[in-house]
Amino acid sequence: MSNDVYARLGVTKLINAAGTYTAIGGSRMSSQTLAAMAEAAEHYVNIRELQSAVHQKIAEITRNEAAYVSNGAACGLALCAAAAISRLKQKSFELLSRDEVESCEIAILRAHRNPYDWALQFTGATLNEIGYPNIIQIPDKARLIEEIGPNTAAIYFAYGPAGGWLPDGAPSFEIVAQVAKEKGIPLIVDAAAQVPPKSNLWEITRKGATVALFSGGKDLCGPQASGLLVGEKDFLQSVTDIGFPNYGIGRLFKVGREELIGLLSAIEQYLAHDEDLRATQAEADVERICTGLRGSNIVQASRAFPNEASQPIARIRLEPLTMSVDVLQKRLLESEPSIFAGVERGALYVNPMTLSGDEVDIVLSALQSLDSGTL
Template sequence: MSIYEELGIRPIINASATLTRLGGSLMPPEVIEAMVEASRHFVDLDELQRRVGEELARLTHNEAAYVSAGAAAGLVLATAACITGTDPAAIRQLPDLTGLKNEVIVHKSHRNGYDHAVRQVGVKLVEIGYATGTAPWELERAINERTAAVFWFQGAMTGRGDLPLETVIEIASARGVPVVVDAAAQLPPVENLWRFTQMGAALAIFSGGKDLRGPQSSGLVVGRKDLIEAIRLNGNPNHSIGRPMKVGKEEMVGLLAAVKRYLALDHEARASQDEEVVAGWCAALNQIPGVKAERSFPNEAGQPLPRARVTFDAAQIGLSRDEVVARLAQGTPSIAVALAGADGIYLNPMTLADGEEQVVLDRLLAVLQG
């Protein structure tokens, strides 16, 4: 009996996305083996964090790197670092911002649930722009002596009338204000691990438990050496605002193994395989009256990988979209999919193990033809 069976939990085939609520992704053997090995010994955590960070920085062509307790924790620590630097008095003072920089600038179109991680440090978010567009002068006017950073959320919300990231970096850098890029789900492409910082961003933050397939409770922060040092001082095991965001030795070593693996992958072959899966799904599903399947690109996070959008004519198939989703979830095996509008679903191959693409197709065909 598996641990999940003992707990009365049904494992899920994830045809949706690298979602935290579904466990992010599945760790490959080399990551698990590295974590098991790390678990067998005591070690100085601060020393390990520094050495792992040095190796991650080398691998990703960055000045410095830090392993955080997920990407959201990386946002908290990046915000704190931009406020306090390495000043011990300022670090002890947080989250009291009296006399400290207390504003962070963000595009109005970039506001999302994850900016709560920025706000929990106590800063005020200063919005610029509208969905219809943002002018350079709006960012210039928003920057003042209280500005700690400009945050840029890369992903599905990017491009809705915002300034180009290059322009944001140019304006902010000229005024000595760091730009922090939340790129949690922006892998692939692998080049993003160094692209944002080479553009001039001070920090870029990635999830360790999404496409990197490292520990779900890990994140990767890369960028300027001075700010990474400030992040370390604001983080575990120091008694500072990041103390509850503990990163264990297993997560540090596991993420390092995951990054090494990711850099060695044939990403072109992986994308080609996903294209084949999507094409196969569409060909089979389009044979069913009342069903339309088509390639959708890019995926939900703006990653350059395909997925299939499948829409249903409820009158023809005798089922609503929600009934289809429910039957997939309640069946054996349980399958999670993403919703598409009012009458469709997305099928995503990026989170499937080999062979699961056929299981997903067979289950969906059985639901539709049952």
């Protein structure tokens, strides 16, 4: 019998050349993080005591008032929405009636609507959409203030520059932060994929976010089922009062001792690594693949920046010359080993941030094989 768990299950392993997409596994944990999780699994502890210690340590090393580990950034959004509603109604969330919850609104810029904001509606709150997803009539400060009413529990803001996965049409983060502060309502900032740079772990809250949320399983390279919330102490205490292991809505979002210790370990390593060196290595990988494909009859390779999540990491844009982009993606998936590359705006993209060891050469070799007809 094979020692490979995926082979035993008949599941195809992938080389991830797309980026930190959750649907294909996000990122790899380091041996140090895996060892920390294994150690955590060997012993019983009081979960509330462990949460308190881990949250305090993460807050300290990320330069924030407080922190909270959720079982994913989307679950963190749901907890933040529940906390905001509870604070607005000045009542424990589990004691609120459906009518009381449904009367609450989360203000959101229409340019920031995305599949993840469903988590905000999970609580029962209504989304108040502001503006348009284009540059016509971008809401100014006066318009935002006008949209904030007595039933507004919080403002949601998706962090990242327009032109990546976000369309134009949103006012600046600074303007939204000013409005939230003047109106005295929480500003919930979704920054799930917005590391690197690592400074976002403290700069977003420093600039005015009540709470900023990050995926634990993307570039932080923590457990896939983990998310990080950092921000104001009072607000995150409200999240803590609702979240696991309490009963009520938070009970759905269990976080084990393994995830708590694993994410702490991953963050400690992330803060210690050389960000500039990593960006330089990515540039070298991009140059290697582009040079190796110069003169190709199958694809035209060029450097693209930033990457799909608007992170400051270079990637390779592959424009197919003799086949559709979907066929090109399929050919790579059918190669041995199977390679998953991202499709975006009519081109295939290779992101070096999730490639390790000899995988850059494997991807280049597969693409070169398309030219020779051996793939």
